[in-house]
Amino acid sequence: MSRLGDIGAKLYRGEVGYDFVAKRFIWYGISILITVVALAGFLVRGLNMGIEFQGGAVFTTPQNTQVSVAHAQEAAEKASGHQAIVQQLGGDKLRIQVAGIETSESDKVRSALAEDFGIADAGKIDAQLVGPSWGEQIASKAWQGLWIFMVLVVIYLAIAFEWRMAVAALIALIHDLTITVGVYALVGFEVTPGTVIGLLTILGYSLYDTVVVFDGLKESSKDFTKQTRFTYRELANRSLNGTLVRSINTSVVALLPVAGLLFIGGGVLGGGMLNDIALSLFVGLAAGAYSSIFIATPLVVDLKERDPEIRAHTKRVAARRASDARSAREEKAAEESADADDEPVDAEPAGAAHGGPGVVGGQRRQPSSRGRGRGRPSGKRR
Amino acid sequence: MAAPNRGRGAQGSQSRPGRPLLVILIALVALTGGMFISGHTKPRLGIDLAGGTSITLEAKEQPGKQGAINPQNMDTAVGIIERRVNGLGVSEAEVQTQGDRHIIVNIPKGTDQKTAREQVGTTAKLYFRPVLTSAAGSPTAQQPASPTPSPSDTAKTDKAKSDKSDKGDASASPSASSTTQGRALTQGLKQQDESPAASGSPKADESPKADASPAATGSPAPAEQAPAAPGVDAKTQAALDKLDCSTAEKRAAAAETAAKATEKATIVACSEDGAEKYALGAAAVLGTDVDKAQASYDTQQGRGWIVNMDFTGSGGKKFASVTGEISQKAPPQNRFAIELDGQVVSAPSVSESIAGGSAFIEGSFTQASAESLANVLSYGALPLSFEEASVDTVSAALGSEQLQAGLIAGAIGLALVVIYLVFYYRGLSLIAIASLLVSAALTYTIMALLGPTIGFALNLPAVCGAIVAIGITADSFIVYFERIRDEIRHGRSLRPAVERAWPRARRTILVSDFVSFLAAAVLFAVTVGKVQGFAFTLGLTTVLDVVVVFLFTKPVVTLLARTKFFSGGHPWSGLDPRRLGVQPPIRRGRRTAAPLDLTKEA
Secondary structure, three states: OHHHHHHHHHHHHOOOOOOOOOOHHHHHHHHHHHHHHHHHHHHHOOOEEOHHHHOEEEEEOOOOOOOOHHHHHHHHHHHHOOOEEEEEEHHHEEEEEEEOOOOOOHHHHHHHHHHHHOOOOHHHOEEEEEOOOHHHHHHHHHHHHHHHHHHHHHHHHHHHOOHHHHHHHHHHHHHHHHHHHHHHHHHOOEEOHHHHHHHHHHHHHHHHHHHHHHHHHHHHOOOHHHOOOOOHHHHHHHHHHHOHHHHHHHHHHHHHHHHHHHHHHHHHOOOOHHHHHHHHHHHHHHHHHHHHHHHHHHHHHHHHOOOHHHHHHHHHHHHHHHHHHHHHHHHHHHHHHOHHHHHHHHHHHHHHOOOOHHHOOOOOOOOHHHHHHOOOOOOOOO | OOOHHHHHHHHHHHOOOHHHHHHHHHHHHHHHHHHHHHOOOOOOEOHHHHOEEEEEEEEEEOOOOOOOOOHHHHHHHHHHHHHHHHHOOOOOOEEEEEOOOEEEEEEEOOOOHHHHHHHHHOOOOEEEEEEEEEEEOOOOOOOOOOOOOOOOOOOOHHHHHHHHHHHHHHOOOOOOOHHHHHHHHOOEEEEOOOOHHHHHOOOOOOHHHHOOOHHHHHOOOOOOOOOOOOOOOHHHHHHHHHOOOOOHHHHHHHHHHHHHOOOOOOEEEEEOOOOEEEEEOOOOEEHHHEEEEEEEEEOOOOOEEEEEEEEOHHHHHHHHHHHHHHHOOOOOOOEEEEEEOOEEEEOOEEOOOOOOOEEEEEEEEOHHHHHHHHHHHHHOOOOEEEEEEEEEEEOHHHHHHHHHHHHHHHHHHHHHHHHHHHHHHOHHHHHHHHHHHHHHHHHHHHHHHHHHHHOOOEOHHHHHHHHHHHHHHHHHHHHHHHHHHHHHHOOOOHHHHHHHHHHHHHHHHHHHHHHHHHHHHHHHHHOOOHHHHHHHHHHHHHHHHHHHHHHHHHHHHHHHOOOHHHHOOOOOOOOOOOOOOOOOOOHHHHHHHHHHHHHHHO
């Protein structure tokens, strides 16, 4: 832990760091590539819609059903007159899907299956019957929910932060959803109402991460125009590095319970609602953790830098650096001799620097003051 | 260590960590106490975890009736379906609307789900049939002394009461139906807009005619298993004699038979509460002839709760002619049975021909009984039909297996999170784990209490939501802990660090939890089916997360910051400044950092 803590501290102070913003085009490129692949997968292969979206019936036989898959399929097709898909689940259970049968026919099929499999009580076979319009209902409601949520959340983020962050968050969100849908299309996982639930949960979760990052950004860029030490871009990158540990931790902790669900749902139950929710959540959360760091904040920077005020500020910073460099050269000789005297000056403000206004528009020429202002250039902090 | 005056601004919030802790303690104790007192120590389980059948019905408008799917009609439909399902002798079947056009019917295990589905799926049949003869509901109650409820039991409360208590003693019938039997009988059917004079006169008012004075009860009422009443053939009489309305199951069976009969046939049927049985003639008026019905309180005439009915044009004419016909007859044939799905819901007597297309039923209604009857009558006019959108049958075995799997998944998720937190936060993780436990306890008790109060049932997606919520809750702690660590990295000692970190962590937590909650609320509002259960848990746990962080985690951190273990920066506290990479403010440390910084800036 101590090493992790060290890295955290170094990230926080900006001693180590990854320049997310400068290398953003690499990540944009990767994301665009993934998104294109995902969309292509979606368009070419389409989604493997579960029985809930087509209408039909799913029968699950009780444990220790001594019937082979092939036999069950034959029996189900004979009983229903429709095509059947049979899967073997854990505990010798069988999952028999029959698409396209009416809900009223299903009871007959169920009794026929029970008879065929030698199950005395047809009630022991679990049945899920879905009318043809049910899945459509769920899907259309989900779309409706998605749109309403997006509109509301953009409004909220625009108020809580600013419109650029809201737009960036929205793009990151759409990015996550597209990737998740793409993974479903490419891998061919079955889409069920559980999947839809998982997908909708990504909405809240993906944004949770993004909000944590944006909150750090908002804080560190507060009143940033009052100083000329760092450009907005540098500040953004710095705050991103500073919140990196936090983002990673929140993402890991969010993923762990989902991993538990996935393990149990997929491994032990062999499918079903738990698995469906967990799978889409897992993919979406992973994409969300990635996008909030690599996509959302760089996007905010790109949007911000279109603002004339920010451009002017960036120029001011550049001008100041140029003059700094000049004076630094002039003072270089003098400073080397004054090295010993510098020490007390440095030790005193080390504790109090962040509260003081010293950094704001600071005209100090001591190189040491640079170290002090790092990570908190905004001056006042609360 | 650090400038102590810096922390002063935040001192106020630090001063009393005891108070919020007390609040949450009281809340926990109250919730737990409430849970045990109410006797619902476990959350109610949904069909997919407890086993049973869950049917989702989708409302369809009948052609040409736009706008028929509205909350009022849906509620009426729910009321009707509920009485049908529960009429099967099923207890705790649950019927509720979901979204704007769906009705969910949950039938617990142990019920004949096939019959239940048939019941739910068929369209309700409502008929107005003339009563040919009536008798006490249970064939065992054949003692001659048994006071067959005479059709025109008075509505006067005092007399009715004494009458009932008499009956309770005399009747051997254990069905204790006397408590409700008055209801179907004390009703008289009236013409709407009757003149006040007429209604006041004893002639128009049905009840006094055969006032059920104690004397009258002894006299052979026409409905005894005595010689068949005129107009009732022997076969019907035999069927009526055989009919047993004493138990809910037998009534359900009788209703099933009766409901299968055509509208022209003569049938025998039980009253809803089993107190009386009837032989009924061919249906005179159909349910679809009712235009609308509603319960209202009549203040002008002092009749109490009444049920107003408006008929359609042809329905009004039919009603007028048939009431004219039966009003001339002697009791019980002057009565009219309102039959829904083979059971007699109400059998008011008629004193005169009721023309004009509207009528009302009076009697000793309570508000609830009047509304329920109005609902029944409205259903005939309901321009809705229902289709099964989905039917889930879950055996008890699969249900418990899924519940178990959910719990195991939750335990694994929780364990993984705890391990991670311990690994990363060491001593601080104790606070996180305690907070998670408090959060879990609150969630559990609230879920248990919401079962009886708002009918919340824990289903599989809800379990899933709760598990996912472990992450959200732990995230809040991480946000706060990381903030504290940041402050320590600034060189602050723990106590000011804790207080300074809080306002900023608080903002982050509130904003991100709000987004989470927004997602849950939108999902809950617009979606249907299982998505809703999931959204509900997610929303609930998000709110609880905020509560726990504010009222538990923060105060506990404040308190622990006073202990030596944490404030001293013990290596295992998770707040050791050295481990967090705080560099002592000496020249050498700064120096090494400087060149790196310069290159970054350039």
